[in-house]
Amino acid sequence: MxxxxxxxxxxxxxxxxxxxxxxxxxxxxxxxxxxxxxxxxxxxxxxxxxxxxxxxxxxxxxxxxxxxxxxxxxxxxxxxxxxxxxxxxxxxxxxxxxxxxxxxxxxxxxxxxxxxxxxxxxxxxxxxxxxxxxxxxxxxxxxxxxxxxxxxxxxxxxxxxxxxxxxxxxxxxxxxxxxxxxxxxxxxxxxxxxxxxxxxxxxxxxxxxxxxxxxxxxxxxxxxxxxxxxxxxxxxxxxxxxxxxxxxxxxxxxxxxxxxNLSVESARISGLRDQLISGVERVVPEAVLRGPRTQRLPGNAHFTFPGCEGDSLLFLLDVAGVESSTGSACTAGVPRPSHVLLAMGLTETEARGAQRFSLGHTSTPEDVDTLVAALPDAYERARKAGMSGHASSIQTAGTGFSS
Incomplete structure (x- = not known):
């Protein structure tokens, strides 16, 4: 699963x-x-x-x-x-x-x-x-x-x-x-x-x-x-x-x-979120957490990953068995940066490296561990693919995946 x-x-x-x-x-x-x-x-x-x-x-x-x-x-x-x-x-x-x-x-x-x-x-x-x-x-x-x-x-x-x-x-x-x-x-x-x-x-x-x-x-x-x-x-x-x-x-x-069950579940999910954030920051120090650290939803962890296309990272994580989101819109096959990130002052290049990890009632500590284990390799391959603007570029990173 x-x-x-x-x-x-x-x-x-x-x-x-x-x-x-x-x-x-x-x-x-x-x-x-x-x-x-x-x-x-x-x-x-x-x-x-x-x-x-x-x-x-x-x-x-x-x-x-x-x-x-x-x-x-x-x-x-x-x-x-x-x-x-x-x-x-x-x-x-x-x-x-x-x-x-x-x-x-x-x-x-x-x-x-x-x-x-x-x-x-x-x-x-x-x-x-x-x-x-x-x-x-x-x-x-x-x-x-x-x-x-x-x-x-x-x-x-x-x-x-x-x-x-x-x-x-x-x-x-x-x-x-x-x-x-x-x-x-x-x-x-x-x-x-x-x-x-x-x-x-x-x-x-x-x-x-x-x-x-x-x-x-x-x-x-x-x-x-x-x-x-x-x-x-x-x-x-x-x-x-x-x-x-x-x-x-x-x-x-x-x-x-x-x-x-809101208070108990919110505390549980917040704990998983904090575990996820610290894990991501440990294995990919270049990753930048976006949004406030405290005044945020319990299940939300949103990062930008420099030097890679968010869609590329998404598909590479998907191949590794982790399902996430970029939060960006894609029109006619052309990736577009998130209007939210642009409004927050990010450049288009920074915004295109977005990845959102969101937790919920089925999430477990093992889910977080799986993401943290899969992320370094996926990020490195996504960086090699570069900011090409097409998910098919993942092939150049050696995955064999095509869109």
Whole structure:
């Protein structure tokens, strides 16, 4: 079995989630139907809503089910922008951190291209944390023109935790709603929607041991959103569509399990992360840890490796039985540096050597040992392959692997 160190991308189903999913998949019933099967499915959905609300520190009525984090982010950012602009046409500005996941970044850019949004990209420190001084200056300068602020709770690449409560409080002084993509944070660190001061918050099932294809947007009870899709009026008429009772039940089971065990599991995974970081730094002294050392997700360890292409190192580790991630986007076969690392001040050459190792509920000390043992040879071969820009260059390092 390969060593799986890409839990930030998706994590295996937890046992409670698998049990809930298989139970509900054997049943039928549309939660909007009025007959017995429909009412039974509705009870499953509403019980799950209450469970997820408890796990996320929210009221059940604030939980709007979606197909995942991407849909939740789209619904929040577009819905807030349209609703605020409709009330006051001057509100065209969006303040967005420069290190957002593409689910938010691409949505904001689409609004800029097609809906007249005016975007201010909030800079970050060299550790990937939003600069509060810039945010506060922008809020003070043009509060009556700002539709919303959007800043992720935890960065998906370098694991940096953002000061969400401070950001929401600063915006609240000007009556401006804040959205946060909490997909990476929920289930990894304590998250409370009620205490955060946020208007909306996105979470996802498959990041916490639930199935792919289900998530939620938490929406404050007084918050107005313009729907992105229309139909049967489900979910407070914010998100129409037949609800996936089985997926929702599994999502709730995963959420309850992960939050119940959060403190113990977070300490365990943090220990593995620290073991991984020290091991990598010992066997590859040239490697540079990116993101903050303390204000980061428990399971995240992100490095740049000088002189090699991240994709080359990924494939070489894969051949050695270790699965990781680069965190970079690849378009039409051309590797591109991470926008997150560039925003943190890295050069394109530095950013192209990125590798993210992310731990989760199935991770063990032996997984870390396997990575540390495999890394020196993989790194040396990746360096020999050089910054060619093509994974096929691994052949020149003697692996025989071709893309």
């Amino acid at each position: 390969p060593v799986y160190l890409d839990h930030a991308a998706t994590t295996p189903l937890s046992a409670p989630a698998l049990a809930a999913l298989t139970t509900e998949l054997s049943r039928s019933g549309n939660p909007s139907s009025l007959h017995g099967s429909g009412r039974r499915a509705r009870r499953v959905v509403e019980d799950s809503r209450e469970t997820i609300a408890r796990a996320a520190g929210a009221h059940p009525s604030e939980v709007i089910f979606t197909s995942g984090g991407t849909e939740a982010d789209n619904l929040a950012v577009k819905g807030l922008f349209w609703a605020r602009r409709d009330v006051d046409p001057r509100r065209l500005r969006i303040l967005c951190s420069a290190v957002e996941h593409h689910a938010v970044q691409d949505t904001v850019e689409w609004l800029e291209r097609h809906e007249g949004a005016e975007v201010t990209w909030l800079p970050v420190t060299d550790e990937g944390i939003v600069r509060m001084d810039v945010l506060e200056r922008e809020l003070a300068a043009a509060a009556d023109e700002i539709a919303l602020v959007t800043v992720m709770w935890a960065n998906n690449e370098v694991g940096a935790l953002q000061p969400i409560a401070d950001i929401a409080a600063a915006a609240a002084c000007h009556g401006i709603p804040v959205h946060s993509d909490a997909v990476q944070a929920f289930g990894s660190v304590p998250v409370s929607f009620a205490d955060s001061g946020l208007a909306t918050m996105a979470i996802s099932g498959h990041k916490i041991g639930g199935p792919v294809g289900v998530g939620a947007l938490l929406v404050g009870r007084a918050v107005k959103l313009t729907p992105v899709q229309h139909g049967g009026g489900q979910e407070r008429d914010i998100r129409s569509g037949t609800l996936d009772a089985a997926g929702i039940a599994a999502f709730a089971a995963a959420a309850d399990d992960v939050v119940t």
